[in-house]
Amino acid sequence: MSSSASGRGANELFFNAFEQNCVSLAYHGLWAHPDSGRFDYTRPAFWKDLARTLERGGFDSIFLADVVGVHDLYRGGYQTSVTHAMQTPGGDPSVLIPLMSAVTEHLGFVFTQSILQEPPFNFARRVSSLDHITEGRVGWNIVTSHLASAARNLGWPDLPEHDTRYAMAAEYLDICGELWQHSWAEDAVLRDKANRRYADPEKVRRIDYQGTYYQVPGPHLSEPSPQRTPVLFQAGSSEAGRQFAARNAEAIFLDSTTPLGARQIIDDVRRRAREAGRDPSRILFFQGLTFVVGGSDEEARAKDASYREYLNEEAFAAQLSSAAGQDISVVDLNTPLEKIRTNTQQGWLNSLRQSAPDQNWTLGQVLLWRRNRQIVGSPERLADELQKWKDAGVDGINVTPVISPGSFADFSDGLAPELRKRGLLKQHYRPGTLRQKLFGEGDRLATDHPVARGLNAR
Numbered sequence: 001m002s003s004s005a006s007g008r009g010a011n012e013l014f015f016n017a018f019e020q021n022c023v024s025l026a027y028h029g030l031w032a033h034p035d036s037g038r039f040d041y042t043r044p045a046f047w048k049d050l051a052r053t054l055e056r057g058g059f060d061s062i063f064l065a066d067v068v069g070v071h072d073l074y075r076g077g078y079q080t081s082v083t084h085a086m087q088t089p090g091g092d093p094s095v096l097i098p099l100m101s102a103v104t105e106h107l108g109f110v111f112t113q114s115i116l117q118e119p120p121f122n123f124a125r126r127v128s129s130l131d132h133i134t135e136g137r138v139g140w141n142i143v144t145s146h147l148a149s150a151a152r153n154l155g156w157p158d159l160p161e162h163d164t165r166y167a168m169a170a171e172y173l174d175i176c177g178e179l180w181q182h183s184w185a186e187d188a189v190l191r192d193k194a195n196r197r198y199a200d201p202e203k204v205r206r207i208d209y210q211g212t213y214y215q216v217p218g219p220h221l222s223e224p225s226p227q228r229t230p231v232l233f234q235a236g237s238s239e240a241g242r243q244f245a246a247r248n249a250e251a252i253f254l255d256s257t258t259p260l261g262a263r264q265i266i267d268d269v270r271r272r273a274r275e276a277g278r279d280p281s282r283i284l285f286f287q288g289l290t291f292v293v294g295g296s297d298e299e300a301r302a303k304d305a306s307y308r309e310y311l312n313e314e315a316f317a318a319q320l321s322s323a324a325g326q327d328i329s330v331v332d333l334n335t336p337l338e339k340i341r342t343n344t345q346q347g348w349l350n351s352l353r354q355s356a357p358d359q360n361w362t363l364g365q366v367l368l369w370r371r372n373r374q375i376v377g378s379p380e381r382l383a384d385e386l387q388k389w390k391d392a393g394v395d396g397i398n399v400t401p402v403i404s405p406g407s408f409a410d411f412s413d414g415l416a417p418e419l420r421k422r423g424l425l426k427q428h429y430r431p432g433t434l435r436q437k438l439f440g441e442g443d444r445l446a447t448d449h450p451v452a453r454g455l456n457a458r
Helices: 044-056 079-083 096-101 120-133 148-153 162-182 239-248 259-275 297-308 313-324 346-355 369-373 379-391 406-422 434-439
Strands: 014-020 061-065 108-114 138-143 189-192 197-199 231-234 251-254 284-293 374-377 396-399
Touching: 014 044, 014 284, 044 061, 044 096, 044 406, 061 096, 061 138, 079 313, 096 108, 096 120, 108 231, 108 434, 120 138, 120 162, 162 239, 231 239, 231 434, 239 259, 251 259, 259 284, 259 379, 284 297, 284 369, 284 379, 284 406, 297 374, 374 379, 379 406, 396 406
Parallel strands: 014 061, 014 396, 061 108, 108 138, 138 231, 231 251, 251 284, 284 374, 284 396
Antiparallel strands: 189 197
């Protein structure tokens, strides 16, 4: 899909704000910085103010990450994670959506939920409810979990094998898709006061799904929401993850360390999507980046130096242990990534290996890997760097804050005006649902999407 067909400018990027309902999401230790407001993450005013800031800055959506277990491999327990508030404590991301949507008009809300976390029938109803209450501004980041502690918390004896989780995800999405798209006909809802008929039962059908992992008779309890199906996001970069994303994702998050690495992944996933019978231009790619914005390069470097004083390497090590599937406190930090084998975040490690072909990553280098995706400087310098990612084929940026809400205020008030001047950021929001804003072609899934086609048509 061309930029003009999607309703955006030829050089325009989309922007997500990467957040989590917790104290420390990515830049561990920065909650202690004097400018951080993270102690207020449990207060409604924090999230409402953040939503207003993001809409002022032209963000298309806020992407809410989540974990449902503790990072407990490092040094044999979760003490490090709790001490440094590394994604623990944390709250349910979806409860923030009605709060933020009430004070905004255009901002989208993409939330993370694992397929291990809840039966698909109940999840489908919750998503439809959120899509109704936000008037069509909801997206789902489909994850399969990577923490063994999360699997055990959710009633599993252990984390299912990696490719099994993706097979489960395929069934989970099939069920949700049948409920969202095909249980209620478009004209099932009558709202006929004269004849006292709210809906026509002949146009509400069961789905009678019988799979390997799930059995769901239906019908869906919710009437069709504005988008029916939320915008589908995914971040898998393992072999199984890329195949799943090429078949199902409308937007994909990238962790590439170079524009070249991003280009390679984009080309590969688009090829797979074409082979799966989808229009590859109906998939958007969002690269994760962090900005430290200053009025000048010197001012930005000084700000970054103040941030670096608060970074906590032990918290990073605890998070990396979960990604590697082993306690890295007992592993030589010079161990090449290619020698690590894991049943957890294969895609996360693969994306590091593959996104920078000219580098041989070691565990030690990865400890502060996020800083390789950090750009420090004046608005003009940051805009120059963003243009390189745009030229490589990236459609949008997933903006990770160093401190919150300060990093987003710096973006909205410092960087956004320069991006608008260069045509990299929209001047005004387009009307419609989140899907319409992203693709410019109505509220519903593309007709070639497997969920739109339905199980009976495949």
